[in-house]
Amino acid sequence: MLSCLNHINLIRYLIVWRVNGSLVFLPHFFSLDISNILGSIISNRLPTSEKKMWHKLLEPLNKIIEILNSKSNRPKTIQFPESPWPLNAVIFSYPQKRTFGRDELIFWELKLFGEHADHGLFLEVILPAMEEASMTTNQKWNQRNRLWGRFDIENIFVARGLKWEPLVTEGKLDVKYRAHPKQWLEKLILAPRMDNNFQKINWISPCDLNKNLPSFYALDLPDEKQKLKFIKAPPMSFILHSLVQRITEILSLENRKDVNIEDIMSQPERSAFLNIFRQSLRISILQKKLRKTPVSWPGIFFGWQQFSPIPKPIIPYLNIASILHIGNNTHYGCGTFEIR
Secondary structure, eight states: OGGGGGGOOEEEEEEEEEEOSSEEEOOSSHHHHHHHHHHHHHHHHSOHHHHHHHHHHHHHHHHHHHHHHHTSSOOSOOOOOSOSSSSOEEEEEOSOOSEEETTOEEEEEEEEEGGGOOHHHIIIIIHHHHHHHHHOOOTTTOOTTOSTTSEEEEEEEEEETTEEEEEEETTEEOTTOOOOTTGGGTTOOOSOOTTOOOOEEEEEEEEOOTTTOTTTTTTSOOOTTSSSOBOOOOOHHHHHHHHHHHHHHHHHHHHTSOOOHHHHOOHHHHHHHHHHHHHHTTOOEEEEEEEEOOTTSSSSEEEEEEESOOOGGGHHHHHHHHHHOOSSOGGGTOSOEEEO
16 A cells, blocks of 8 residues: 555645744644634735635635634534645644743644645745744734744754755755655655554544544534543544545545545555454554544544554554544644554
8 A cells, every 4th residue: 555655745844933022822723823824825925816716715714713713602513614725735733832932932834735745836835925924014913922923934844754854944045955745755664663562542633534434423422511521532443444535535636536445556455455454453442531622623532542552564554644644624734643
């Protein structure tokens, strides 16, 4: 199965912003804020023909954020748009605190997939929008103790395998650097060390695997009146199935036609994957601490789950799933995890 990764175009940018205000508070789910405000700035800078498409896609998210900011009459559930950008992109805010003082650093990752894994697009469209966001005086965004208009672009790195290469260093852009959409795979070590035993998955962003099996959570959803409660944990086999779904989704968008498992795997690869899938069916969930996400977040649950020992042949598939993100709302960074 892993040979199909050679067909996935992806550029990963690790972005580091330095706060230049005295005190800044991040919202509970920062990726929503980045998507909304950075997307709005991008759309305002585009020609009219392109601007209309961005505005149309951003409008539902704008309305949701207005409702959330009103702090009154909030709905019990919110249906977040799958992608408010006309780009195949993931915005993943790293787990971090919410209060920042001057000179403290904020980390997040932007992943551009498929035809949008284009370094020129990043340099010509996305980076200038970031620069504008860092200095904005627009009263809609530049409000007391908010980040917008109060940060500097300190560093930006581009992934090459497991390494991060500098693109922006202390605010200075390396104009000679050229990123290409296959370098994310170069020397990417997916197999674990022989002495490592993995049992735990820590969901570091909310996850919603409902689109792969709509009835999966129906038996054990918490009472909507309770903000946090344990819910049913996805088995290992379901996580692997969600990875296959994610790969076919990425390649379908890139090729602008439906792609299925027969298109991405040769017969020997399918046989090997089925063998691994059968192994996953024997993996038990020993413990879990999964909680329902607040209504203001995309996704359904977050937390961790501990399995019986995970066979080493499964680990490379989990590593890929954590990079690509699985399930719904991947644009906002949902569906990624750490393996321990």
